[in-house]
Structure formats: structure tokens, C-alpha cells
Amino acid sequence: MQAGVLASAPADAAELIRRAGALIFDVDGTLAETEELHRQAFNHAFARHGLDWQWDRAVYKGLLRVTGGKERMRAYQQSLRISLPLRDEDIAALHRIKTVHYAKLVETGCCPLRPGVIQLLAAAKARGQRLAIATTTSRGNIDALLSQALGTNWAAEFDAILAGDDVRHKKPAPDVYLETLVRLKLDPSSCVAIEDSANGLAAASRAGIPVLITRSMFFADDDFSAARAVLDDLSELGSARQEN
Numbered sequence: 001m002q003a004g005v006l007a008s009a010p011a012d013a014a015e016l017i018r019r020a021g022a023l024i025f026d027v028d029g030t031l032a033e034t035e036e037l038h039r040q041a042f043n044h045a046f047a048r049h050g051l052d053w054q055w056d057r058a059v060y061k062g063l064l065r066v067t068g069g070k071e072r073m074r075a076y077q078q079s080l081r082i083s084l085p086l087r088d089e090d091i092a093a094l095h096r097i098k099t100v101h102y103a104k105l106v107e108t109g110c111c112p113l114r115p116g117v118i119q120l121l122a123a124a125k126a127r128g129q130r131l132a133i134a135t136t137t138s139r140g141n142i143d144a145l146l147s148q149a150l151g152t153n154w155a156a157e158f159d160a161i162l163a164g165d166d167v168r169h170k171k172p173a174p175d176v177y178l179e180t181l182v183r184l185k186l187d188p189s190s191c192v193a194i195e196d197s198a199n200g201l202a203a204a205s206r207a208g209i210p211v212l213i214t215r216s217m218f219f220a221d222d223d224f225s226a227a228r229a230v231l232d233d234l235s236e237l238g239s240a241r242q243e244n
Contacts, residue, residue, distance in 0.1 A: 010236040013212050013229035017120070017237060021190040022130035022159070024180055024209065028137050029196035029216035032113050032145055034106075035064065036217070041102035042069070045094045061218050067136045067170040067199055070095050103144035113149045114214070116234030121150075121157065132160040134180045134193070134204075136170045139163045160184050172199040177207035194234075198222035 028034045039060045046053040066075045070091050077085050124131060142163060146154040155161060160183040167175035181188055188208035195201050196216035204211045205226055213230040224230045
């Protein structure tokens with residue numbers, strides 16, 4: 001835990017947010033603790049496909065260093081050094097099965113948005129700030145989560161929505177943030193990226209965007225020393241507002 005970063009984090013984060021022209025959100029781990037559902041959905045897809053792969057939490061935590069579901073599966077099979085690796089078509093089929101099952105899990109209502117997220121979205125709208133999403137996950141995954149949490153018209157609340165397949169290189173490359181800035185027509189210094197992982201922090205920082213970190217289950221022990229502020233969750237912004 002980076003005590004120096006955390007010492008004045010709520011007040012610093014609240015000021016950082018208030019000054020921003022736009023808030024750019026990551027999705028998995030940031031808006032909701034979705035990664036456990038992703039893990040379960042991957043294992044479901046493997047079983048459906050007749051694979052004996054089983055990703056427990058420890059294995060999955062390591063694989064999360066690889067961004068993108070298809071990329072994650074390729075990295076895992078390379079680690080196994082199997083003689084007949086899966087074809088790209090097999091990887092794509094697995095990912096489709098996984099995505100459908102993930103959506104079904106989300107639709108049960110078992111994965112609400114993290115504390116403070118809805119309040120921050122509402123406060124940003126009230127201040128006239130713009131909202132965007134810049135994520136590695138797929139558009140289908142974004143829609144499954146936010147349709148459940150914010151309603152079917154959720155996309156109308158955001159000025160830009162960029163998913164993993166919208167850019168050539170995924171995080172920690174800055175591509176998704178650079179494209180978001182183009183669509184928002186804003187300078188990076190006037191925005192704030194809200195992330196939960198070292199890969200996300202690196203991607204936004206490489207695009208020149210200040211970063212606020214909200215710690216999540218799988219990435220809590222990442223190195224966030226380059227972030228402008230680190231919070232346990234976004235509800236801490238509420239207490240900071242009350243203190244100012």
C-alpha cells in the first residue's frame with residue numbers, strides 16, 4: 001500500500017474530479033467488480049468446449065496481466081506448451097460462449113456498480129462534465145453490465161464509448177485513450193481517467209491523462225505510485241466533498 005499517495009487521496013481526488021472537463025472510465029474492476037464473473041464465464045466456456053482448463057482465482061489473477069479475453073486464452077495455452085494449439089476460430093468460438101454466459105450472469109443482478117459510481121456519474125452530469133468509457137472489454141460486455149445497472153438507454157449518458165476491439169493495441173498501450181481524446185476533442189490534461197489496474201494506469205498516463213485509481217479485488221496490490229490519487233472506492237469522494 002502506497003501510504004504517501006493515500007494520505008490526502010480523498011481531498012485530492014475530489015479536487016481532481018471537480019476540475020476535469022471529462023471523466024473517462026474503465027469498466028471491469030472500476031465500474032463494477034466484474035472479474036470474478038468473467039472468470040466463471042471462461043471456465044463455463046472451457047467446459048462447453050470439452051477443454052480440461054480450469055482457471056482458479058490465483059491463475060486468473062496472473063492472466064489478468066494480459067489484456068483482452070482472446071489474448072488471455074492464447075497466453076494460457078502458450079504456457080501449457082500443448083502440441084496442437086487452438087486455432088483462431090476456436091479461440092473466437094470460446095470467447096463467444098464466454099461472452100454469452102457472462103451476460104447471463106450479469107442479468108441476474110449479482111454484480112451492482114461499485115460504491116460511489118452512480119453518485120459520481122450524477123454529480124458529473126450536474127456539473128456539465130462530459131463522460132466517456134475507455135476499456136479493454138468488449139462492447140457486448142459493457143452493454144450487459146450497464147443495461148442492467150443504468151437502464152437500456154445507458155449509452156446516451158456518454159459522449160464517447162471505446163472498447164477493446166475499437167483500437168489496434170489494448171492497454172497498457174495508450175490507443176484507447178488517445179482515440180477517446182480525439183472523439184471528445186479535448187486535451188489530455190483537461191480529463192481524468194478512472195482506473196483500477198497498473199495496465200490501465202500505464203495506458204492513460206502514456207496518453208498524458210491524469211489518473212485516479214479505485215482499488216479493485218484482483219489489482220489491489222498493483223503499483224499505483226504514478227497515479228494522482230488512490231481510493232478504496234469512489235464513495236470516498238462523497239466524504240471529501242463534505243469536508244471541503
